[in-house]
Amino acid sequence: MPAHPHFRQDFPQLDPPVRTLMGPGPSDIHPRVLQAMAAPTIGHLDPAFLRCMDEIQHLLQQVFQTKNKLTFPVSGTGSAGMECCMVNVIEPGDRVVIAQNGVFGGRMADIAERLGAEVVKIQVPFGQKFEIDAVRTAMAGKPTKLVGVVHAETSTGVLQALPEIAAAAHEVGALLLADCVTSLGGMPVKLDEWGVDLAYSGTQKCLSCPPGLAPVSFSERAVQALKARKTKVVSWYLDVTMLLNYWGGERVYHHTAPINMLYGLREALLIVLEEGLEAVFARHQRHGDMLVAGVEAMGLAMLVPEAYRLPQLNTVVIPDGVDDAAVRRALLQDYNIEIGGGLGDLKGKVWRVGLMGHASRRENVVSFLAALESILLQQGADIQPGAALAAVAKIGA
């Protein structure tokens, strides 16, 4: 008999609705991940947990396609990963070039400014990619410490190729930082082959794991930059020189690791590698293509040209006269489907439809198209009834 039984009345048992998560993340969680997270908590220095940490690092290296020793999950969400990468290599006065074609590039610039860097921004409108010449121009003349780029812009659906930017950065002695939050586990991320020096991601996108951890990886060049620092890293929590002693060989206590989240990440990485990276990427591409075929057949337009469109994060232009919020509300309330609205410059102009990780399934594409069609018809929008599913039916499973 609890001392305060009214708490059970005021706060009934948690019973969240079962949603299909097709927004910009979190995406659908694989059931095996939730199951793993419910395993008994053990101490962060327990030999059994140290083995689990070794496994996670090994699996993360494979998903990041890197041999970087300094590859581990930061105890925070994706943005903590961004801050971790930046705070460890940027010192006051450093010149930093940030390519900003969406919200997350803007966030990078914000963090660099807080760290006292001289920030040079390359800005193109949301929904476009930027050209290598712009990067070369921005780096020219003065020594540049770091170039920051978003590989897969979650706010716009734009893919930015990394290899030639890495080469250009290295030519002038700069490090390449890449935001791989929405790309990791959904499309190729080849840190070593491409020459990416600092990369971060999140667990809640293509890894099908709840939010809460930020996988990061530092190349040998990044580690050298870290060792050459003249000033102490301003963040204690994210100081990689100290985290290294915990995630490195010595396992020296730094902070208490989020044990059960790490159980979940281990399982999520196994799920990706069991399917195989190439198969995972092909599945994301196939279902992205299906979604686009359906959306375009319906008579709607995609924001991003095919050449640099992300298959896992699709920005659909909202037709004139359609009530953005009403459509998303109906999808959520009547169909339990979550999609995202536009962010920043794209607010009210696009929907963001995620097909990430476990959510990248044919049944999700079809359910979403059917629901969207039904809602748009109710709103009197000028679309082609039945065309979307007919277009999808033409594409093999």
Add this chain to the structure above:
Amino acid sequence: MPAHPHFRQDFPQLDPPVRTLMGPGPSDIHPRVLQAMAAPTIGHLDPAFLRCMDEIQHLLQQVFQTKNKLTFPVSGTGSAGMECCMVNVIEPGDRVVIAQNGVFGGRMADIAERLGAEVVKIQVPFGQKFEIDAVRTAMAGKPTKLVGVVHAETSTGVLQALPEIAAAAHEVGALLLADCVTSLGGMPVKLDEWGVDLAYSGTQKCLSCPPGLAPVSFSERAVQALKARKTKVVSWYLDVTMLLNYWGGERVYHHTAPINMLYGLREALLIVLEEGLEAVFARHQRHGDMLVAGVEAMGLAMLVPEAYRLPQLNTVVIPDGVDDAAVRRALLQDYNIEIGGGLGDLKGKVWRVGLMGHASRRENVVSFLAALESILLQQGADIQPGAALAAVAKIGA
């Protein structure tokens, strides 16, 4: 059939041992918390999740015994909570007084130095508390922005009373920052009554929840200090002015909240409040007393005098000639009981026995004493066989 079946061989299903967690944290997790964490993940802007956030803030205010609006969980572990409190109010050049009588006071001083503060340390040996006169002396003469104190030192087992320090700090216009990582949910924490301006905690101690979140609370005075800043908060991730827009009324997207961890925290707070704060505190005291009675009857000594000893984190002096590591290893391997070793100055000198949250149970006290006695007898230590359990038996359940 997975594409890479060898992953299942190399990485078998996660099967962590079932430990009794009586170290300095994580402590035993309540089964209801793990159950709640396995609930379906929903979006961080889903109306159902926003309700869950409201509930968590309301419940946290009750456990912190505060009306502070700015009371919410930071998306990181306890140390992220420490850094969050400090980075938001400390600006370069600020004078900061840190009372350091253990590892966590030392960490506070480290963070303050990284933020460019002029740090004045009050140092007393590990295992002692410090006197109010030392605080007054350290603050005297020059304007002091903040005084940092650890309420319950996890590294030593020392309780530091807060009310008179708060009063002294306020007399000179300083803010009081309190580390409540090991106290929250295990002993009274009365932010409003005591006048604590900034407090942080962790989920993995007396709240019986896995590590991964850091509840924090900012008083109106702290909010004023935040608003009066001349410089931008150096951390984007921990910038409370931005977090306020998410955890405050507007729910503006900042970063993706760790949804399932927050499910767990909600349940953990309900468990504490259902039992009732006073009943929870009495239970922690009772089992702490039992443990001390048993340990002392056995012939061992406690590090901390009774007057300022924590009932939830007990530092037992390791007898001469006893092999610290061997005892802890035997407890873990042969009895599945985790306790902690000494940290910093106390390394090799004490054991840290936690009785926090769900771990604060009579059966844990008795199992631990029985196991310890057995191991010490095997090591040939000079203890009184049978005395510990006899002493515990005298104390009513």
